[in-house]
Amino acid sequence: MLTAPAALLIVNGKSAGDEELRMAVERHREAGYPLHVRVTWEHGDAQRYVEEAARLRVETVIAGGGDGTINEIAGALVLLPAEHRPCLGILPLGTANDFALSCAIPQGLDKALALAINGKPADIDIAQVNHDRYFINMATGGFGTRITSETPAKLKSALGGASYFIHGLLRMDTLKADSCEIKGPGFNWAGEALVIGIGNGRQAGGGQALCPDALINDGLLQLRVYASEALLPILLNSLTSDEQNPHVISASLPWLEIEAPHEVTFNLDGEPLKGKKFLITVLPAALTCRLPPLCPLLG
Incomplete structure (x- = not known):
């Protein structure tokens, strides 16, 4: 069994009961990838979990949801000091998944989760609106x-x-x-x-x-x-x-x-x-x- 850096998966509460998702998480854990899982219930949860991820010193925060979930997590990540900022991974679980599709993220959860954990990091831009959004x-x-x-x-x-x-x-x-x-x-x-x-x-x-x-x-x-x-x-x-x-x-x-x-x-x-x-x-x-x-x- 390999030893790998930990990741924290933040799942939109609407997808928490997805059996395919649960199986994908279990398979990666069995393969030796430490995965913490957190589920959102209300607005603000994602930011709290991102702050927790920084305290845990995980290497990657994985956004499990649609465009809104990815955006909320990305916005929370950019507020962290650069030296404590985990990499962003994407697990498409939303309705349209516009950003994930544009990025060619695999739609199969196993492949998407593997990419989110092991993919090569790339520097990307984010947009700021009125200084605080x-x-x-x-x-x-x-x-x-x-x-x-x-x-x-x-x-x-x-x-x-x-x-x-x-x-x-x-x-x-x-x-x-x-x-x-x-x-x-x-x-x-x-x-x-x-x-x-x-x-x-x-x-x-x-x-x-x-x-x-x-x-x-x-x-x-x-x-x-x-x-x-x-x-x-x-x-x-x-x-x-x-x-x-x-x-x-x-x-x-x-x-x-x-x-x-x-x-x-x-x-x-x-x-x-x-x-x-x-x-x-x-x-x-x-x-x-x-x-x-x-x-x-x-x-």
Whole structure:
């Protein structure tokens, strides 16, 4: 039996009873990998467990859940002193798993857990919002944000990522744009936005590649704005096509400011944030993460 550094697995409470997960954990323990397991019950649990992981001096904290769980754990890790900051591992257990899919994390729990424990660490960026909030994958605003936040849990459970698209079609009567101004280094745009994507990762909303050129280790965020002039057929085509569209605004920026005359909502990997002004800054190489050798998000 080998001797390996310990890891702490933080599992979203919704997945705690998953039999495949329990078997995967047991197999790795039997193979000699010390795995502590903690289960979240309410908001704030992930941060407490990350702080515990630092005290235990584990080498890796594994986020077992969807994009929201990964984001909460990543945001807690970045608050730790660098010298006591464990590596991040990812075990996809959510509805859409947008970040894990973009990173090419294996969907089988055995393979994903093996990667989370033994994968080669890579330096990755994380984004900071208004100095005290974070996202590892994407911030989205506009109509798409309202749809993802309103999609019923039962529909997500039954249909996975496709549930967001279906619910969006059912709510087309509520389609409206958000007026805003977006500034960054050498960039300024003002207008009516149907969808805003600010990507460290590439996809959100159950597989929509809003920021298809984003990388998680280039020190930049990809901004994509779908302006209100983009009628529905054009918009849907834009989300699945690389063709140039005059109503799609794109830029790569180390930081950006967004101001709106009225309150708008941004979705930070599943966590809503309301306001009229947002400052979003990339923190280069803020974390290390165990990723596949050919991860598409690494430049």
